[in-house]
Amino acid sequence: MIDKTFIPRQIEEKWSKRWIDDGGFAPYGEGEAYTIMMPPPNVTGRLHVGHALTMTLQDILTRYARRRGRATLWQPGTDHASIATQMMVERALYEQEQRTRQDLGRDAFLNKVWAFSQDSQKSIISQLQNIGASADWSRLRFTLDEDLSRAVRHAFVRLHRDGLIYQDQRMVNWDPELQTAISDLEVEQRSLEGQLWSIRYPLADGKGEIIVATTRPETMFGDTAIAVHPEDERYRHLIGRKAILPLTARHIEIIQDSEVDPQMGTGAVKITPAHAFPDFEIGRRHGLESVVIMDKRGRMTDAVPEGFEGLDRFAARKKVIDRLGDEVVAQTKIVHHVPHGDRSGVPLEPYLTTQWYCDSTTLAKPAIKALHSGRIRFIPSTWDKTYLGWLENIQPWCISRQLWWGHRIPAWYGPDDHVFIAEDEAQASKAAREHYGKDTDLRQDDDVLDTWFSSALWPFSTLGWPQQTPDLNRHYPGDVLITGFDIIFFWVARMVMMGLYFCDEVPFSDIYIHALVRDRYGQKMSKTKGNVIDPMDLTKQYGTDSVRFYLASLSTPGRDIRLNPDQVEGYRHFATKLWNAARYAQGAGAITDKRVSAQTVKVPINRWILRELASTIETIEESFQTYRFDLAAQSIYQFCWHRFCDWYIEFSKTALTRAGADSQETKEVMGWVLLKALGLLNPFMPHLTEELTEALAPDHPLLLRSGWPDPPKMPPDDPACGQVDWLVDVAREVRRVRTALRVPAKNLMTLQVVTPDDETRQRIDALKDILIRQARLEKIQVIDSSVATSMAARFTVLGCSYALPLEGVVNIADEKQRLEKTITAKKQDIEKIEKKLNNSEFRAKAPERVIKENELRLHDLQNEIERMESALSLLT
C-alpha cells in the first residue's frame, strides 16, 4: 500500500541508490548515439542555483533520450579552474598558516591544491547526484587527469607546429594582485568616478606651456611624448617642439597623431607607451621609447624620480599630484570605465610582457562558417549575433598564465633560451639533442595554460582523443550543449573552434542557452549582496523533484528566472497530488499489467482520457523538439491534475460502482493511463515517478530505462469523447448555477433537458449516472418545451436547453441577477461581432473561414440570449 503521507527525502535517497546499483547511467543499447557534454563545474566549492537549472535541463533531455532508445551519454566532469582554485587555496593557506605559495614551493603547494580539488570534486558530485543528475558517473573526468592533460599537450604541439600558437611581446592586461597576464575576456569594465587632472608641461625653450589632461598622473614618469591632433589649431604651432616632463628634467617631443580626439580633455594627451594600450600603438607608429615605470605588483620601479621608487601605483598617484602643486591647473570629476580583473577585482595594468598567444583569428573562420551554414544553431537564435560579433572581431588569445595550478606549458628552454615544444620532456630532450648535437639540460616554461584552453577540448578530450577510440567515434560530435550565455565566448565558441580544427566536426549541433537565475526581485545573485540561494536548501525543503519541475517550468528560452522559493511549494503540492492520485488508483483496484489499446476501449470516459493522454504526449513531443521545457512541464501538469485527477478520477468513482465489463475496463485504463502519465513526468520528477510506478506495478521495469509512451491512436472526432466533453460542459453549468443561487451542497437538484436532439439523448443515456454525481443531481428528466417549469434556472449547452427547477430553492433574485449578467456580457460580444460582420471590407477581405466562424458564433449567441431572456421573463 502506498503510504498516506509523501516524504520526498525518503524516496529520493532510495532511488538515487537504486539507479546506481542497477547499472548506473552508462550508454546502452544499439540505438543511435545521443551525447551531452556536461559543462564541468569548477572544483571550487558548492553548486549554485544556476547549476541546479542547467543540470536539471540536461538531465531531462538525457532521461528523455535514453527512454527514446538512444544510446545516451551524458559525460560528467569537473574543471580545475586554474585562477579561481589557486586563489582559494592560497587564501586558505594564508589564513590558516600565514604562508604564501612561494613559502611552500611549487610542488608542496600543488599537492595542497590537488588534495583540495579532490575533496571539492567529491562534494560537487554528491550535490549533482542529489538533484538526480543521471550522468555516467563511471566516466567522470577532471580537466587535469593524465589523459586529458596529454590531450592538452598534444593540442598545443599541433597548434604550435601549424603556426597557430606563438610567443609574442606585446601589451597584455596584467593583474597586479594575482601577478599574471589574463585574457581580454577576463577583463571587467567597471564604471567608476575618477578625477581628470590637467597638468602644465612647460615648453623646453621656455616660451610657453602645454596643458595635458590625464586620469593617471602616476604614469607620467613613463611619458615619452605628448600628442595632439594634426588639425587642432590650438596646438599646431607646438608640433615638433619639446616640453619638459614635470618633476623630471626629461624633454619630450610634441607629436601629431590623428587618433587623438581634440574634444577629449585638453586635446593634448601624454603618451606612455609602456603603460597604456593606445599609447603603445602610438609609440610604435612614432618610434617612441618605452619607459617601464611599474613592476608586476603595480609598484614604481627605480626609473622614477627619488621619493617615488617602490610606491604603490595609487600612492604614487597621490604623491605626484601633491608634488605638482600649482602645476595642476584643473581637476574635474569624471565617470569613466576602468578595467578590473574579474577574479581579483583590482584595477588592471596594461603591461608589456612576453606571453604565449593563440591565433584565434584563423581558428574563428570555420567557426563563423559553421553557424552560417547551419551546422550549429543557438536556441534561442538571438545569441547568433553575440557569437558572430565576437568571433568576427576576435583578438589573439593570451593563453599563458603566471600561475602554478594548471596545465604547464609544454615548452622547454635550452641554455641559450632556444625553445623546444614537445608533448613531454623526453621528446623535448630528444629534440634538444638533435639541435645541440649533445644532451643538454632543459628548463620547462614556468607558466600554465588558461583554464579555457583545456575546456575547449572537453567534447573530445573526455572521449580519449587524440586516440581514435570507439567512444570518440560514437559520441563525437555530440547533440546538444546546454549552458549559460556568460560563457559563449569563454567556452562555447572555443569548443567550436577547437572541435573543427582537431576533429573536422562541430562538437554539437544545438546550443541551448538557458536562463540566468536571479532572486525574486530580479537581482543577480551574489555573495556580496547576500541573496544567494543554495539549491541544496531548496531541495531539502521542497524535495528535489519539485525544485526540478519548478526550474523546468520557468525555462522559457530567452527569459531569465526569478527564483521565488515560495513558488516551489506549488510543485510540491503537485507531487503530493499525484501521490494521492496513485493511492486512490491503488485502492480502487487499478490494473497495471494489462495493455490497453484505443481499438478495444469502449467506455466513453476511458476513451476520453485516452484522447487527452494522446494530445498531451503529442504536445510534450513537440515541446522537446523545440527545447520548450516550460511548455512540456505545463502540459504534463495540466494532464495529471486537471484531466486525470479533476475529471477522470471523479468519473471513475461512478464507473467503478457498476459491476461487470465497464468497471473492469475502467480499472485497466486507469492503471494504464496513470503509468503512462508517470512515464511522461519521469524526466522532470524522476524519483517520485519511479516510486509510484513501483508501488502500482511491482513488476514494471525501472522507468529509467523503459520505453517512452506512444500516443494512443484516437480518431480525430471520436463520438464517445464528444459525449464526455458534453458531460463536462453540463456539469460545469450546473455547478455555476448552484453556486450563484447558493444552493446548499446537500440539496440535490433535478435537471430538465428540453426537447433534446438524438445526439443529446444518446449522451444522456451513456453518461447519466456520472452527470448525476458530478452535478449533484437527484435525477435527469427529458421534457417538452411546452411543459417547461416557469421557476427554473436555465442554460444552454451545444444548442440544447437545460432547466433547473427552483422549487424549494429560494433565491429567485440571484438567478435573475445571474441571467442579467450573462445576457449583458453576451450582448457585448454580439455587438462586436455584428460590427465586424456589417463591415463590407471585412466581408470582402477576410478569409471565408473567419467569416463563417463569426457568423456561427453570432448565431449561437443570439440563440442563447433569446432563451435566457425568455427564462428571465418566466421568473417575473
Added chain:
RNA sequence: GGGCGCGUAGCUCAGUGGGAGAGCACUACGUUGACAUCGUAGGGGUCGCUGGUUCAAUCCCAGCCGUGCCCACCA
C-alpha cells in the same frame, strides 16, 4: 558609443494577425471514504505609451518611456 532582451491579472509568467490565458495570491461555499499540501465556483487586465500598416493589432512596423544585460583601448 554599438548590440541584444524585457514591459500581458496583485505576484511569477505562457500566448496568438480574427472570441484575453495558467500557476500562486484573493473572495465565497464546502458536500462525494485519493488528497484541506484538497474540492467547487467567483472577482480581477483600455496586453507600457503614441502613431503607422491591415477589413481586423496585445501580436507586424516606427518612435517614445521604463527596465535589464552584453560588447567597446580612447586621456
